[in-house]
Amino acid sequence: MIEIERVTKSYGDRRVVDSLSLTVGPGELCVLLGSSGCGKSTTLKMINRLIPTDSGLIRVGGEDVTLVPAEALRRRIGYAIQSIGLFPHWTVEDNIATVPRLLKWREARVRDRVGELLELFRLDPPSYRSKYPHQLSGGEQQRVGVARALAADPELLLMDEPFAAVDPITRDALQAELAHIHRATEKTIVFVTHDIEEALRLATVIAIMDRGRILQLGTPLDILEHPVNDFVRDFVGHQGLGLKLLSVRRIADRLRRGETAVGEPLALDASLGEALSAMTVRHTDRLPVSDAEGRKIGVIALGDLVR
């Protein structure tokens, strides 16, 4: 839980963050979305006090962040950045263990936790533990970077364009993993990006920012369907709006329960976009849908997508 109240930050005459207020509830994945220079990264870095505020109040878990020693605060908050910043002279294990060791965890517990995280990111623990960062691919490095941010089981995770520097295929995989981890751990996450597709895919709530202010705060669907002004409408883009809408709506909302169809079933929490894609590839207008346990529970039809 983060509460930001009327926070302002200026560099000289330039107001980078202008009396910004934002509350992120527990378990939310809040994306700060905007073009470069809109103040999104500055806002993020004021949460863990890498940048001091000029005025206003920020609370994490109900506690005023300026009343906690900065180092203690940061050890409670995971932090992952675009340049990753793995320590090149430390092994993967030592990198991931950074914060647990700062918190003086017992070494056996540290080892277990590192193994657990490597497995979560599908990096085989025996072979990856003792590797050095330069022996990893860009995607693997970023996985280790996010694992390191999660290592001490922080109450909050801050991510500053973490996937902006990797290739599109790796980015897609990393986004899927983050979505999975967010669902599995229910961590509160603040995620900065300039990529609208990434925001629509990951966010439970999006804050669109411009010139240090939040223009609109809402769910991805809200923002696509009801942009508050032309700036937001331009930013989310007219082009392919329909496809973007399909990508944020879930099959679950349009399911025809009880009906049956042939073929490999789609997951209930898949997007309508994925349903359209599967129908196009399989030359069909009806596909079965299964729940989390894999039971076929209904059908999605082509007409349902545009209802």
Add this chain to the structure above:
Amino acid sequence: MIRGSRLLGSPVLWVGLLFAALLLRMDVLRPVLQRAFPGVEPVIYNRDSFPALFLSQFGLVAVASLAASLVGVTLAVFVTRPAGRDFRAMVNALATVGQAFPPAAVLAIAVPMVGFGAWPTMIALFLYSLLPITENAVAGLEGVPQGVREAAEGMGLSAWQRLLDVDLPLAGPVILAGVRVSVTIAIGTATIGSTVGALTLGTPIFDGLVANKLPFVLEGAVLVALFAILTDLLFAGLERWLRRSAG
């Protein structure tokens, strides 16, 4: 076996053996030198023993370089922290002045102040070493990737932990390169300390020049050169090891 053959192929071993042999048993060259320089007597420098001269010079260089390294790295750490950033230009200017003063001039100025002996040489070597060490240390510390520093701070490492666990290990190879250059130069420069009463391998060189005894000059020069080469090779090895462990 592989280790053994690598050791045999290492120049450190051969240069080291040659240096040690000449240092301890220069007298085996007496027949050769007597033939080359007929009429010069004695043909081997004998006012001090070579090992004693070497140890004295080694001590001078070691103390001066160690002091310059401590001061230089400390200054570099200071000017690369937020609190010291404003002093960067000043520190750089001071170190440059130290480097620009010829060591011979420093000796001339230092002798009236601290007297003859080891001290003036020590001061000259210290000042002369400060610039390469400080500059390399600043470059090394500034070369630590911004992302690594940001991550370290963002994860909650304290300023000390960032310095000791991240900045210094990553800057280590570059800092060491500066120390290596300055030590190698200091070994050569230290010899002129013999003109103001410091005992170094330069003593036979200057005695030889004054008394017109060329063999003394040769003996001192060869030993100083081997000393410098050996030191440089050892530092090169240390640097390689440090780079490997820095990943």
